[in-house]
Amino acid sequence: MAFLTPALEDYLEGILILKEEKGIVRVKDLAHLLKVKASSVTESLKKLKELELIDQEKYGYIELTQAGINIAKEIREKHAVLKNFLVNLLGVNEETAEKDACSMEHYLSDETLNKLINFLNSFASEKEGTALGEKLKKLSLLNLGMKGIVRKITAVGVLKRRLLDMGFVRGEEIEVINVAPLGDPIEVLIKGSQVSLRKDEAEKILVEVIP
Amino acid sequence: MEAKIALAGNPNSGKTTIFNLLCGTKEKVGNWPGTTVEKKEGILEYRGKRFRVVDLPGVYSLSAYSIDERIARDFLVNEKPDLVVAIVDATNIERNLFLVSQLLEMGVNLLIDLNMMDIVSSKGINIDTEKLSKLLNVDIVETVANRGIGIDELKGRIFKNLSERKNLIPLRIDYGIEMEEAIEKIETILKENYETALPGRVVAIKLLEKDPDFIKSIEGKPFFNEINVIIEETEKRIEKTYGEDIESFSIERRYAFLKGLARECVKKGRSETASLSDKLDKILLNKVLGLPLFLFFMYLLFYLVFSIGNPLADLIDAGFASLGDYLRIIFEKQAFPNWATSLLLDGILAGVGSVLVFLPNIALLFLGISILEDSGYLARAAFLMDKIMHTLGLHGKSFIPLLIGFGCNVPAIMATRTLESRKDRLLTILIIPLMSCSARLPVYVLFANAFFPRYQGLVVFSLYLIGILLALFVAKVAKNIFFKEEVTPFVMELPPYRIPTLRNVLLQMWIRSFLFIKRAGTVIASAVIIIWALSSLPPGVEYASQNSIIGRIGSILAPVFKPAGFGNWQASVALLFGIVAKETVIGTLGTLYGEETLRTTLREVFTPLSAYAFLLMTLIYIPCIATIATIKKETNLKWAMVTTLYSLVLGWLVSVLFYQIGKVL
Structure with a gap:
């Protein structure tokens, strides 16, 4: 693949964004987006055309070639990953992150990118587990026959210790197998044993429902 | 000194059955010092040697959160x-x-006994015992306790493990780099400064888990701060890396280790179809059928204990009566002095009789309870009733003792043994006396018949109802006075259904009945003798007349009951006799007012209003001496006193209030 200067990469990325947004890409719009003069745009477009990354009839609409699309997508992905990292993990503000991601994206190797993506993914699933996201449900809200995975025990003191000792640990599968005729307590299956607990106790066990 | 063996295990692991098989009837049942938790000790005889076996409370863990766990832990350590x-x-x-x-x-x-191996094979599970033994570095025996299989092997291995000296290497579980570093640091500090009864590593882990007992044991020591800093740092590290506190984290690690162990040694068999136990639960815990079936079983239990038990009790009663009559004739022929005949027959014989008369009820109750318990249904009963009982501030398991209380308070108090938590047990014991036992019924019926002939049923029913309402009130108040801070989780295992074994059930019945006679019997018999003495002294008085000591006490007490409308000395004496057994109230009134004309005399002495007040007093005041004796033996003197006092005060207050308000209306 041809080596491109950061500026040229920005042009490719910009063309892709405009194409997706408006369907057609004009020099004027591109100049506006990248905050450069129309004359500089023409200059750069000429270079990109030479590299066969874009097609352009004179003064007409700009089109990316397949090779151009590939590169543009790759850069945009790096941009998104970096921005996600800066904002969500480091807590950089949106505007600065946008600017920094713009500068950093051009120098990021594929290897680092992949590692960063993996890291962000694992962080994301971890975060879902700890935050009381929509995916987590109180055990007391599960209907008869529903299964889940224990994600968090919010109980304290005696109850917490008793639950942990009896095997209500993170990652353990749990199933509601009976509900008392009066609606409380409930009976669950965990670690191969049948355990009954009151609803106000089951409330303190957060599970991820599994089908 | 005999070697000491401790049995440890989870609840429902078959520990008690194994204990019974090892020790047979050579067991002593008592309480752990200062607690209401039952302690069982026995002697195992094997090849001419004797070993002392202690059955530790069934626990899931050795943390310090429940009294049972603390007892087990302290025993092992001390x-x-x-x-x-x-x-x-x-x-x-x-x-x-x-x-x-x-x-x-x-x-x-340690020696591991893998119990219930029959169910393991029927479920198609395969356990590589040898591998497990090797990985844990511990000897393992397999048994099927309820069929007695493997018990001889177990005894042999116990013998072998006791006779050979082993080099014990404590198990090491890897708690992960963060915790391991801290464990090592704390261990080093401890090693240099402090002698621990347990391996330093265990103490370090317990300290990191912030176990209150362990923290307390080093508080104030010069190295406490140093260790505290390590604990806090580690806590932060683990919180940051794993999003958990140390206690949860270390339990997770332990379970992770065990999961790995199980993966190595246990092969799950064919995919499990719904077991018989699950199918039974579908019926017995069914939304529609569950409660009716439960009530039916309770009816059966009640029927067993009282409908079958009471005729037997009457038989014993009658037996003692005819024995007394028979002996009286002999003594008269032998020209015994009157007081000696009276002492032997009205005092001692009657005392013994009043103890033995409880025997059929108690034996049958424990027959029923151990069937319910061993079959696994008792836990289901608690599951079914907990919603109602919990609203009343009690536990699902309180229901059965309270129900039994309507028959007789004595077995009811013994039935509270099924309640694990001290708070639930004591609360239940405190309110059982307010359940109108069958001995109170004759008093209700007599008065209702004499004063409210048209509304007999209603009057009797109202007294039962008032008892229940007062029980709720007392439970609420007692909870706030005595157990404000105590919270006990309901979390409870529902063991798989099993067919109870005859041996175990009969053994339980025997041990409990024997225990009742031994522990409560002496108190009851002596109380009866004391009452006899009070009625017969000073020498020469007519039995229980106004001149006897009891008559004089009655006369002194009478004014106290004047505001309740029954300020005559006869009523007070009747109440004093009622302490022995409530049905005696009628007998005493009969003696004092004349058997034949009792009803008419009563109508002259009482008004309907004061009669009802008297019934209220009879319902509430001191449960009989047998109940008090049982409470004392099952708990301690304090709770026996609390029950006696509250019931006296409450009884007086309620009857006085009723009478005074009634008078105004």
């Missing part, structure tokens, strides 16, 4: 048994080994 036999429900190795792994970390001399 008494240092020569061998600990860990009873493991082999159908659920992972959960059961949680406790075992803690024992192994402590470095105790």
